[in-house]
Amino acid sequence: MNMLNLTVHAMLALPLVVLAANNLLAKQTARKIALYVCAAVAFFQIASSVTLFVMYTRYGITHYDFNIFDPGQVSADYFSVNRLDLFLMVCIGIVVFVSVMLALETIKDHKRSYVNLLMCLLLGMNGMVMATDLFSLYVFLEIVGITSFVMIAMFRSKVGLEGSFKYLVVSSLGIVLLLSGLALIFMQTGTLDFKAIGESLLDTQDSSRRALTYSAVVLMISGFAVKAGAVPFHSWLPDAHQSADTAVSVLLSGIVIKIAGIYGLIVVLDLFGSLEAVRIIYQVIGLVSTITGAVLAARQHHFKRIAAYSSVSQMGYIILALSSGTTLGVVGAAAHIFSHAIFKSTLFSNAAAIHEEVGVLDVTKLGGLEKKMPITAFSSVIAFLSTAGVPPFCGFWSKLLIVIALWKSGDTVWAGAALAASIFTAVYFLRLQRKVFFGKLADGMQDVREAKNSIGFIEAALTAVTVGAGLLFPFALQYLQTAGII
Amino acid sequence: MNMEFAFLLAGVLLILAGCFCLIRTYHLLKIIIGMELSMKAVTLLFVIAGRINGNMELSQAFIITIIVIEVVITLVASGVALDLYKKYGNLDVRNLRNLRG
Numbered sequence: 001m002n003m004l005n006l007t008v009h010a011m012l013a014l015p016l017v018v019l020a021a022n023n024l025l026a027k028q029t030a031r032k033i034a035l036y037v038c039a040a041v042a043f044f045q046i047a048s049s050v051t052l053f054v055m056y057t058r059y060g061i062t063h064y065d066f067n068i069f070d071p072g073q074v075s076a077d078y079f080s081v082n083r084l085d086l087f088l089m090v091c092i093g094i095v096v097f098v099s100v101m102l103a104l105e106t107i108k109d110h111k112r113s114y115v116n117l118l119m120c121l122l123l124g125m126n127g128m129v130m131a132t133d134l135f136s137l138y139v140f141l142e143i144v145g146i147t148s149f150v151m152i153a154m155f156r157s158k159v160g161l162e163g164s165f166k167y168l169v170v171s172s173l174g175i176v177l178l179l180s181g182l183a184l185i186f187m188q189t190g191t192l193d194f195k196a197i198g199e200s201l202l203d204t205q206d207s208s209r210r211a212l213t214y215s216a217v218v219l220m221i222s223g224f225a226v227k228a229g230a231v232p233f234h235s236w237l238p239d240a241h242q243s244a245d246t247a248v249s250v251l252l253s254g255i256v257i258k259i260a261g262i263y264g265l266i267v268v269l270d271l272f273g274s275l276e277a278v279r280i281i282y283q284v285i286g287l288v289s290t291i292t293g294a295v296l297a298a299r300q301h302h303f304k305r306i307a308a309y310s311s312v313s314q315m316g317y318i319i320l321a322l323s324s325g326t327t328l329g330v331v332g333a334a335a336h337i338f339s340h341a342i343f344k345s346t347l348f349s350n351a352a353a354i355h356e357e358v359g360v361l362d363v364t365k366l367g368g369l370e371k372k373m374p375i376t377a378f379s380s381v382i383a384f385l386s387t388a389g390v391p392p393f394c395g396f397w398s399k400l401l402i403v404i405a406l407w408k409s410g411d412t413v414w415a416g417a418a419l420a421a422s423i424f425t426a427v428y429f430l431r432l433q434r435k436v437f438f439g440k441l442a443d444g445m446q447d448v449r450e451a452k453n454s455i456g457f458i459e460a461a462l463t464a465v466t467v468g469a470g471l472l473f474p475f476a477l478q479y480l481q482t483a484g485i486i
Numbered sequence: 487m488n489m490e491f492a493f494l495l496a497g498v499l500l501i502l503a504g505c506f507c508l509i510r511t512y513h514l515l516k517i518i519i520g521m522e523l524s525m526k527a528v529t530l531l532f533v534i535a536g537r538i539n540g541n542m543e544l545s546q547a548f549i550i551t552i553i554v555i556e557v558v559i560t561l562v563a564s565g566v567a568l569d570l571y572k573k574y575g576n577l578d579v580r581n582l583r584n585l586r587g
Contacts, residue, residue, distance in 0.1 A: 135548055142555045146562060153566050158573050162582040165566050169508065172521045172559060176501060176528055179552065183531035186548075190539035239585040 004055055005064050007048040008081050011089065012130070014041050015123040022115050034115040039100045041122070045093035053086045057483040065132070079130040083485070087334050088129045088263065091341045094465075095254035096122055098345040101458040102352045103247040105451075110154055114247070117154070121147040121251065125259045134182055134192040137267065141178075141227070144260050145171055148252060152244040163236075163243030170226060170236040178223025178264075184216035198271045217272050221281055224268065228261020230319060231289040234312045238300075241308035246355060249304055250348035253311045254341045262318050262337065266330065273325050282323035287417055289316030294424030298431060303354065303361040306432050307347045310387065313425065314340045320418055321402040324409040328486050332401035339386060339394040342469070346383035346462040350376050353451035353459065354436070363432060368441035372448040377437040379459040384429040386466050389422050394469035397477075493534040500527030514567040514577040518560060525556050 018041055022034050056062070063082040096118065107114050124143030131137040149171075153164035186192055188209060189200045201213050222233070229237035237257070241249045265282070272278050293313030300306045314336070321333040353376045354369070355361055370377040386395035399422065406415035450456060469476075480486050504524025508517055529549045536545025567577060574581045 135544075135551070139551060139555070142559075146555075146558055149559075149562050149566070153562075153569070156569055159584050161566050161570050161573065162584055165514070165563070165570065165582065166585075168559070168563050168566065169517060169521060172525060173505070173508075176504075176524050179525075179528040180501070180531060183528065183535045186532065186541075186545070187535035187538050190541040190544075192544070192548075243585060 004048075004052055005066070007044075007052065008064060008066065008130075011045055011048070011126050012079075012123065014044065015119040015126070019116055019119040019123075022112060022119070027112070030115075031111050034111065035100055035104055038115055038118055039097055041119075042093045042097035042100060045122075045126075046090055046097070049086045049089040049093065052081075053083055053090070056083055056086070057479075078132060078136060079127075080132045081130055084266075084330065084334060085129040088259065088337065089126060091338050092122065092125050092129075092255050092259065095251060095341050095345055098254065098349065098458055098462065099247050099251045101454045102250060102349060104454040105356060106245060106247050106352055106455075113154060114151075117147050117151050118251075121151070121256070125255065128259055129263060132194055134185070134194070134197070134267075137264070138178070138182065141260055141264070142175070144256060145175070145227070148240075148248075148256055151248045151251070152240055154248070155245055157243070159243035160245075163240040167236045167240040170233070174223045174226025174233065176223075177219050177226070181216045181219030181223060184212050184219065188212060194267070194271060202272070202274060213272075214275070214277060217268065217275065217278060218281070220268055221265065221278070221285075224261050224264030225285060226261075227257065227264065228315050228319070229257050229312055230261070230285050230315055231292045231312065234289070234293070237312060238305050238308040241311070242302055242305045246304070246348055246352035249308075249351075250345055253308060253348060254345045257311065257315060258318070258337050258341070262315065262322075262333070265319060265322055266333070269322050269325065269330075279323050279325050282319050283411065283414055286316045286318075286320030286323055287414065287421070289313065289319065290418065290421040291316075291424065294421060294428060297428040298424070301362055301364050303351050303363055303366075303432070303436065304348070306363070306428060307344065307351065310347075310425070310428065311340075311344060313421075314344075314387070316421075317399065317402060317418065320414060321405055323414070324405040324411065326405055326409050328401065328408060329405040331480065331486050332398060332405045335394075335398035335401050339398045339466075339469070342462055342466050343383040343386045343395060346379050346459060346466065349455055349459045349462065350380045350383075353455045356455065357448050357451060358445060363435040366436045366442055366445075367439050368437070369445065369448065370437040371441070372445065373437075373450050375456050375459055376451055379463040380437060381433060382463045382466055384433055386470070387429060388426040392470045392473075393466050394473055395466075397470065397473040490534055490538060493530060493537075497527050497530035497534065500524065500530065503527075512579045514570060514579055515564075517579060518563045518567065521563070522556065522560055525552070525559075529553065 018037055022030050063080050065080045067078050103114055124140045127140035131140055149164050149168050153161050189197055226233040241253050290313050293309050297306050297309035318333045318336050321329050386393035389396045389399040403415045403418055501524045504520045507520025529552055532545050532549050536542045571577055
């Protein structure tokens with residue numbers, strides 16, 4: 001068990017080692033092998049997180065506290081890993097792996113910078129889920145944020161710089177909100193440790209202190225909602241996702257908004273879940289995001305922009321799941337984070353394939369690609385069915401969990417609304433599929449071919465995961481039940 | 487009015503001043519300055535928080551961290567603004583209208 005726990009240390013240390021090695025190696029060598037090393041790091045993270053999750057369940061370990069400098073010493077813990085964190089790290093590993101696979105084909109120059117930034121991003125995200133106080137959470141959040149700004153602007157296209165600048169400004173405002181909230185909490189407690197905050201803030205009857213707590217909670221939720229791209233803070237998200245290179249957009253849409261935004265909201269729920277106001281805010285933000293994102297997605301013409309607005313809508317679902325405030329709700333949210341990571345990665349891989357082979361991503365100019373790109377079309381249809389919540393794909397099960405969690409916690413109205421909002425998802429993706437893959441072949445696309453090596457591979461692999469996870473989901477639920485989680 | 491309250495008021499006013507600057511101007515560098523102003527103002531809130539609860543060490547550590555991170559953000563923002571200047575020849579934020587819908 002001790003040996004296995006060392007892999008948790010490795011998840012923080014490996015990105016740094018790869019980062020250093022990437023810059024120390026000769027340029028030609030680094031360009032050749034760095035991306036494969038990144039893929040190996042991501043694979044290591046997936047494998048060891050899954051193993052640790054199973055081991056923790058078997059031996060009844062709830063969490064492992066550690067300190068990065070002296071492994072094994074328990075006196076000063078800065079980091080902690082529990083099973084939710086491990087599950088999120090599996091998702092991080094998967095999306096990073098997909099991004100590397102896309103980068104092998106789409107990124108021709110700046111490979112070294114891409115690897116550097118990717119490793120920083122991985123470090124930031126792993127650190128965020130492992131952090132045990134709001135101070136480190138903020139520091140890792142900023143690592144994730146700053147790396148994303150640079151990654152969007154990295155290729156110096158007009159649109160890339162524009163998307164990056166918009167993201168930067170909106171996100172700094174979010175950080176200002178978040179920090180003001182942290183200051184208000186810190187003012188009352190004198191500490192930023194998760195354990196100490198929850199106990200000391202909520203048992204007071206003094207009305208002015210309660211007012212301070214409430215404003216701190218609202219400020220923190222707004223700060224994280226900016227990062228999650230929830231309505232009404234979503235304006236940066238489609239711009240940033242559309243303008244970045246596809247290997248970067250898949251990271252942003254697949255995992256960054258979830259770790260930087262949703263994980264923060266999970267932490268707020270953990271700390272202040274007993275306040276009724278938190279749940280009400282989550283319900284409102286969640287439902288409004290779900291519907292607004294879906295309606296706006298139906299009006300777009302750019303493939304990646306539709307996928308980005310779909311992310312807004314799906315983030316709404318996850319926040320709705322959190323609003324139930326129960327363990328089942330958090331499990332549903334985590335399951336939806338997983339299935340969203342899978343199907344949104346698939347859709348962005350499709351975008352990469354179309355961008356590489358056809359060159360345009362405007363859906364009005366595309367058409368009839370089904371015959372020319374069968375793998376892309378098939379995986380896209382599967383991903384769409386999973387998004388819309390059609391059984392037996394894994395999107396169906398996670399949405400089902402969310403609806404059940406809302407129903408069980410007494411929010412029947414919200415559960416019904418979540419079901420109804422599912423229909424909107426079908427609308428915008430049906431439109432996308434019809435325009436891109438079916439119908440008459442568009443002009444000048446006679447000699448379009450199927451996606452090349454790694455993009456085609458990752459599309460097929462992700463489709464297999466969508467179908468496989470969907471079919472095995474009942475067993476996963478059974479496993480969680482015997483493990484005593486739900 | 488005691489000193490804590492004055493500091494708190496100053497902090498909030500400075501944050502609002504930064505946000506006002508963001509709304510008011512069309513110049514990229516002025517936007518960055520406004521952004522910086524409001525982010526620096528947050529450190530004032532931490533100063534006052536540390537004074538009220540008596541945990542000045544953590545507060546100082548946090549403030550220094552915030553300042554360092556803000557420098558990095560300003561650097562990235564200025565770099566993006568510089569590249570935008572090279573593309574468009576001026577620093578008007580109204581150029582940024584390629585992404586719509």
